[in-house]
Amino acid sequence: MTVAADVSLQALLEELALVAAYAAAAGLSLDTASLGENSLRFSMTFPNREGDLFNAEFECTDFPLHPPTVEFVSADRTQRGTLNLYPQGFHPTPCVCMRYNRKAYGERGGPHGDWRLLDWRLPTGNGVAIDTLALIVSDLDSKIRQSSGRMG
Amino acid sequence: MGPPTVRLRIQTPRGLWSMDQPPNAQKRPKYAISTKVEQVIADARSVFGFVEEDSKYTLLRGGEVLEPQRTLASYHIEDDTLLVLSVQGGNA
Numbered sequence: 001m002t003v004a005a006d007v008s009l010q011a012l013l014e015e016l017a018l019v020a021a022y023a024a025a026a027g028l029s030l031d032t033a034s035l036g037e038n039s040l041r042f043s044m045t046f047p048n049r050e051g052d053l054f055n056a057e058f059e060c061t062d063f064p065l066h067p068p069t070v071e072f073v074s075a076d077r078t079q080r081g082t083l084n085l086y087p088q089g090f091h092p093t094p095c096v097c098m099r100y101n102r103k104a105y106g107e108r109g110g111p112h113g114d115w116r117l118l119d120w121r122l123p124t125g126n127g128v129a130i131d132t133l134a135l136i137v138s139d140l141d142s143k144i145r146q147s148s149g150r151m152g
Numbered sequence: 153m154g155p156p157t158v159r160l161r162i163q164t165p166r167g168l169w170s171m172d173q174p175p176n177a178q179k180r181p182k183y184a185i186s187t188k189v190e191q192v193i194a195d196a197r198s199v200f201g202f203v204e205e206d207s208k209y210t211l212l213r214g215g216e217v218l219e220p221q222r223t224l225a226s227y228h229i230e231d232d233t234l235l236v237l238s239v240q241g242g243n244a
Contacts, residue, residue: 018167025163026236027214047215098241126206127242134165135239142208142240145217 003062005037011064012040015133022134026141043073044137046087046144054087054144058133067120068136069102083152087144094151099124100136155184158229160192162211164237166200174199183224190220196237208240 016032023030029045040060045053055075058068072085072094079085083094091097097104097111099120106113121131130139160181162169171180177199183192193209196202202209211218213235218227229235 018165021168022163022165022236025234026212026238097243123204123242125242126204128202128204128207128239130241132165135241138165138239139241142210142238145215145238 003065005040005061008040008060008063009035009037012042012060012133015064016042018132018134019137022137026138028137028141043077044140046141048087048144049146049148052087052150054085056140058136066117067100067102068133069108070096070100070136070140071103084150086151087147088149088151089143089147090151092151096140098130098139100130100139155186157182157184158224158231158233160229161232161234162192162196162237163234164196164200164202165239166202169196169199169237185225185229186223188221188223189218189227192224192235193220193237200237202237202239206242208238210238210240212236212238 020030023044032042035042040063041057043055043057045055047053055073057071057073060068071081073080074085086094091111093111095103095110099115099122102108102117104110104112105115105117121129123129130136159171162181167174169177169181179195179199189211193211197209213233
């Protein structure tokens, strides 16, 4: 661990206030029940175009120095990272292939060996820099709302 | 007496835009009901500095996507309605 857990937790709590406001307005479900220094994670539920629900977990060790690990999980949290838990439209590994997802980096087994974790706030292409939790949630929400079906 | 207007609240990933938030905003979300959705998107972007063109910006009411070319009146949007500016970054 690079960032002390209490520092990460404080940063998360500061950003989650805006995430909560955004989620409430957008009709998304935010679950912070397990969030604490020993569990730097929260989860959200996103609907796709057909109203099917997808559960995403954000594991935030070393946040904000490093980005969260974003992973789709089953509603009961017993399965994670399988194709049937992913909405259509993401990288087939499967992975949310964005700089804000630690899983996308080569050093974590992801497809991008050309990215550095410390640069996670850089924009992808010429788009908006997705550099806060609220922007991460908005980006995911936008992509999932446009998708239909599951990857597997 | 001018055309009918609505005062909106727009939640963005950078904060809420309303008649009093953020305090230093150069414009406020008060619109003639004949205003197109695309104008509201443009104004919300400018208030929060979303200048990048290579991104997708969408206005939502709950889970409903509002079409940019339609007017606020066509959605029967009323005073104090809460909308969402959804922002999608580029793709890797």
